[in-house]
Amino acid sequence: xxxxxxxxxxxxxxxxxxxxxxxxxxxxxxxxxxxxxxxxxxxxxxxxxxxxxxxxxxxxxxxxxxxxxxxxxxxxxxxxxxxxxxxxxxxxxxxxxxxxxxxxxxxxxxxxxxxxxxxxxxxxxxxxxxxxxxxxxxxxxxxxxxxxxxxxxxxxxxxxxxxxxxxxxxxxxxxxxxxxxxxxxxxxxxxxxxxxxxxxxxxxxxxxxxxxxxxxxxxxxxxxxxxxxxxxxxxxxxxxxxxxxxxxxxxxxxxxxxxxxxxxxxxxxxx
Numbered sequence: 341x342x343x344x345x346x347x348x349x350x351x352x353x354x355x356x357x358x359x360x361x362x363x364x365x366x367x368x369x370x371x372x373x374x375x376x377x378x379x380x381x382x383x384x385x386x387x388x389x390x391x392x393x394x395x396x397x398x399x400x401x402x403x404x405x406x407x408x409x410x411x412x413x414x415x416x417x418x419x420x421x422x423x424x425x426x427x428x429x430x431x432x433x434x435x436x437x438x439x440x441x442x443x444x445x446x447x448x449x450x451x452x453x454x455x456x457x458x459x460x461x462x463x464x465x466x467x468x469x470x471x472x473x474x475x476x477x478x479x480x481x482x483x484x485x486x487x488x489x490x491x492x493x494x495x496x497x498x499x500x501x502x503x504x505x506x507x508x509x510x511x512x513x514x515x516x517x518x519x520x521x522x523x524x525x526x527x528x529x530x531x532x533x534x535x536x537x538x539x540x541x542x543x544x545x546x547x548x549x550x551x552x553x554x555x556x557x558x559x560x561x562x563x564x565x566x567x568x569x570x571x572x573x574x575x576x577x578x579x580x581x582x583x584x585x586x587x588x589x590x591x592x593x594x595x596x597x598x599x600x601x602x603x604x605x606x607x608x609x610x611x
Contacts, residue, residue, distance in 0.1 A: 351451040353511060355591055358484060359445035361430050362402035367588035368394050368508055372463055387584070392462045394586040396510030399444065399487065402430045404502040409438045411494030418491075424502060431500070434486065438494070440469065442487040442506050450478040454511040458487060461505040468498040471507070477514070539576070 355365055370393045375383040384390055404423040411417065418433040418440060434441040450456050456478035460471025472488045487507040491498070500506065527534045571578055 351454070351511075352449075353451065354449040355446040356449065357445055358447050359428065359443075361428050361443075361445045362425065362502075363430055363445055364400045364503070365446070365509075365591045366398050366400060367586075367590060368396050368398045368461065368505070370394050370585070374465075375463075389463060391583065391586060394588070395462060396457075396508045397588065397591070398461060398505035399442075399507040399509065400503045401442070401500050401506045402502065404500070405429075405431055406497045406499040407431065407440055408497045409440075409491035409494050411438070413437045435488070438491040439472070440489045440491065442489075444484055444487055444507070447482070447484050448476070448478045448509070450511045452479050453514050454479055455514050457510045457512045458485065459508050460489070461508045464505065466498070468492055468496050475512075478511075479514075536576070 370384070370390050372383075372393060375381060403425045405420055406423065407418060407420045409418050413436050415433040415436040417436065418438070420429075420431055420433065420440075422429055422431075430443050430445070432441050432443060433439075448456055456476045457473070458476060459473040460466075466489075469489045469491050472490055474485065476485050489506075527537060
């Protein structure tokens with residue numbers, strides 16, 4: 341059972357450590373420094389944003405360092421200065437063209453039929469550099485991958501702290517996107533939905549006017565809660581109980597052998 345009372349099937353997701361570094365894997369948390377700095381931390385009231393913050397596992401940086409790109413395409417146009425710890429270092433210049441690379445010391449195995457979505461930490465912008473994303477078929481591949489960030493402007497230092505998240509990973513079932521049959525329709529052709537949307541839209545416009553006029557004097561009145569409570573609009577029927585948080589398991593170390601987590605491709609015999 342999850343923290344919200346939803347029973348979940350358990351799928352084995354394995355990280356095989358292939359190199360000894362200080363990089364760790366932890367469940368992503370909901371906290372973000374920039375959200376903490378907002379007035380009354382109002383950003384945390386956005387349930388979709390809060391869930392996205394937790395939607396996967398973080399890979400944590402192993403060393404504090406700073407890096408700078410001169411603007412060129414050569415690997416030597418990126419300078420990395422490590423501030424703490426000794427080798428092996430996970431941050432390297434491998435591709436050039438303003439791309440900073442983190443070597444990932446794990447070979448991941450997702451359940452059969454699942455890809456691994458690799459991205460930067462959700463809702464954690466970093467000035468001067470941006471994460472690049474990838475999708476890995478981690479249920480069969482026997483190669484590791486790297487996490488890459490691209491500088492957005494030259495000649496400025498960008499710092500990464502020790503234990504700062506540098507990647508976020510989440511298994512996604514292969515083929516789910518392709519199974520969708522997308523259609524665009526006029527909402528007037530769905531009368532029940534159109535009426536519900538109209539009720540919500542009217543209440544939203546009224547809320548914004550009252551908010552601008554200062555009619556919401558308390559913190560509890562300063563934001564709408566119907567989505568978080570599972571209702572489509574204020575006073576509407578309860579539709580569902582939205583998931584309020586994700587509770588991901590920690591990666592535990594085990595000596596288990598030959599777990600049947602994937603199919604390893606066999607080499608074809610050559611004539």
